[in-house]
Every structure is written in structure tokens, then in C-alpha cells.
Amino acid sequence: xNKRDEYVTNLKQTVDEFNEKxxxxxxxxxxxxxxxxxxxxxxxxxLKEQAKPLTDKLDQWKEESEEKxxxxxxxxxxxxxxxLHSYNYFKSQLK
Numbered sequence: 001x002n003k004r005d006e007y008v009t010n011l012k013q014t015v016d017e018f019n020e021k022x023x024x025x026x027x028x029x030x031x032x033x034x035x036x037x038x039x040x041x042x043x044x045x046x047l048k049e050q051a052k053p054l055t056d057k058l059d060q061w062k063e064e065s066e067e068k069x070x071x072x073x074x075x076x077x078x079x080x081x082x083x084l085h086s087y088n089y090f091k092s093q094l095k
Contacts, residue, residue, distance in 0.1 A: 004066045007073055011058050014080050018051040021087050028094060043090045050083045 001009075022044060029040040054076055061072050 002066065004062075004064070004069050007069045008058070008062050010073075011054065011061065011076050014076065015051070015055050015058060018047075018054070018083055022047055022051070025087075025090070040094070047083065047087060047090070050079070050086060054079045054083075 025040065025044050025047070029037055029044060032040055057072070057075075061069070064072065
């Protein structure tokens with residue numbers, strides 16, 4: 001497996017992780033009271049928007065040269081870190 005394929009595989013795993021975390025929150029939203037449910041759904045929508053750039057770019061990155069992959073990996077890490085920060089903050093508010 002070449003470097004680009006490794007990066008794409010790692011990015012795909014990150015996208016899958018985002019989707020799992022969002023699905024976990026959607027389950028909680030389904031179990032929440034009406035007044036809390038609206039806020040949870042709003043936060044889920046926000047998290048989906050944060051994850052979207054990585055999801056959208058994944059296919060593009062599959063086609064790029066290996067030279068650009070380091071740059072894309074840095075961008076992906078920033079997106080991942082921002083998503084995880086928002087997710088963890090929001091999840092802490094649900095307790």
C-alpha cells in the first residue's frame with residue numbers, strides 16, 4: 001500500500017468515526033424530552049456540518065498525488081480535532 005492509500009484509509013476511518021459519534025447522539029436525541037431534543041438535534045446538525053468538509057474531500061484526495069497528501073493530512077487533522085472538541089463538549093453537556 002502506498003502512502004496515499006494509507007492516508008485515504010486513515011481519513012476514511014476518521015469519517016466513519018464521525019458518523020458513529022453522530023449516530024450515538026442521534027440515539028440520545030430520540031430518547032430525550034421534547035425541550036432537550038430540539039437542542040440535541042441542533043448540535044447534531046452542527047457536528048454534521050463540521051464533518052462534511054472531510055467527507056466531501058475524501059473522494060478528491062483519493063485522486064491526488066502523494067506529494068499533496070501531507071498537506072491534506074494536516075487539514076484533515078484540524079477538521080478532526082475541531083470535530084472531536086465540539087463533540088466532547090456537547091456530550092459533556094448531556095450528562
